[in-house]
Amino acid sequence: SHIQPLISLQRLEVAYGGIRAVRGIDLHVNAGERVCLIGANGAGKSTTLRAITGLVPLVGGAVEYDSRSIAGSPPFDLVRRGLIMVPEGRGIFGQLTIEENLAMGAYTRRDASQIRQDTERVFTLFPRLAERRKQAAGTLSGGEQQMVAMGRAMIARPKLLLLDEPSMGLAPLMVEKVFEVVRTIASEGVTILLIEQNARLALENSDRGYVMESGEIILDGDARDMLNNPKVRAAYLGEV
Numbered sequence: 001s002h003i004q005p006l007i008s009l010q011r012l013e014v015a016y017g018g019i020r021a022v023r024g025i026d027l028h029v030n031a032g033e034r035v036c037l038i039g040a041n042g043a044g045k046s047t048t049l050r051a052i053t054g055l056v057p058l059v060g061g062a063v064e065y066d067s068r069s070i071a072g073s074p075p076f077d078l079v080r081r082g083l084i085m086v087p088e089g090r091g092i093f094g095q096l097t098i099e100e101n102l103a104m105g106a107y108t109r110r111d112a113s114q115i116r117q118d119t120e121r122v123f124t125l126f127p128r129l130a131e132r133r134k135q136a137a138g139t140l141s142g143g144e145q146q147m148v149a150m151g152r153a154m155i156a157r158p159k160l161l162l163l164d165e166p167s168m169g170l171a172p173l174m175v176e177k178v179f180e181v182v183r184t185i186a187s188e189g190v191t192i193l194l195i196e197q198n199a200r201l202a203l204e205n206s207d208r209g210y211v212m213e214s215g216e217i218i219l220d221g222d223a224r225d226m227l228n229n230p231k232v233r234a235a236y237l238g239e240v
């Protein structure tokens with residue numbers, strides 16, 4: 001097709017010592033798409049995201065973002081070009097206040113009044129954070145910390161948002177709230193690549209999906225088709 005993907009992984013390979021965690025996968029996300037990568041513990045999902053953001057080196061293959069190779073790009077360049085990750089474990093600075101954590105999202109920006117507006121918008125989306133803006137982030141609940149991490153990502157003005165297990169460890173109501181915000185962000189045109197162990201939640205919030213097993217993509221397709229696929233239902237949605 002004539003559509004240029006916003007990001008594409010080509011024959012991507014990553015290894016830790018002798019262990020090949022990612023074994024030559026192809027994956028792409030078009031501009032404006034919401035795509036999920038699902039799979040069991042240890043399948044290689046997080047490693048794939050780490051390779052995109054340069055936290056682990058590639059053994060083989062290529063990563064192109066916005067039509068350019070980004071292998072070896074410093075994090076600052078990726079952030080400035082709109083490639084923003086919300087990491088597993090959230091990457092919150094526990095000693096800093098909520099406001100200070102959010103301000104970290106703006107470190108590549110110079111437009112102070114726009115930054116203030118974006119920060120207020122995060123507080124409007126997450127009123128719980130507004131009430132606690134001067135509080136140390138380390139004292140927040142897991143769900144509130146997830147909100148801070150997502151708020152910080154939004155303030156970085158993402159083009160492509162990489163979400164690593166946003167539902168991890170959260171109570172059902174908090175998961176619902178987090179995904180409501182993911183939908184809001186997506187509706188504003190941000191492209192999303194989501195990693196989730198909760199396959200149903202991921203597919204219900206995506207246009208397309210990929211299934212990873214032992215470092216390989218074993219299935220991909222339209223998210224709705226995948227929700228109806230008997231193999232996916234049996235293996236990943238806990239149905240017989």
Ligand code: ATP
Pocket residue numbers: 016019021039040041042043044045046047048197
């Ligand atoms: P999870 O949801 O449990 O994080 P995952 O699909 O994200 O699973 P990865 O974390 O990418 O899987 O792990 C893929 C494989 O790589 C696993 O076998 C894991 O043990 C191994 N691995 C991950 N990180 C490292 C590391 N820093 N050093 C060595 N091996 C690692």
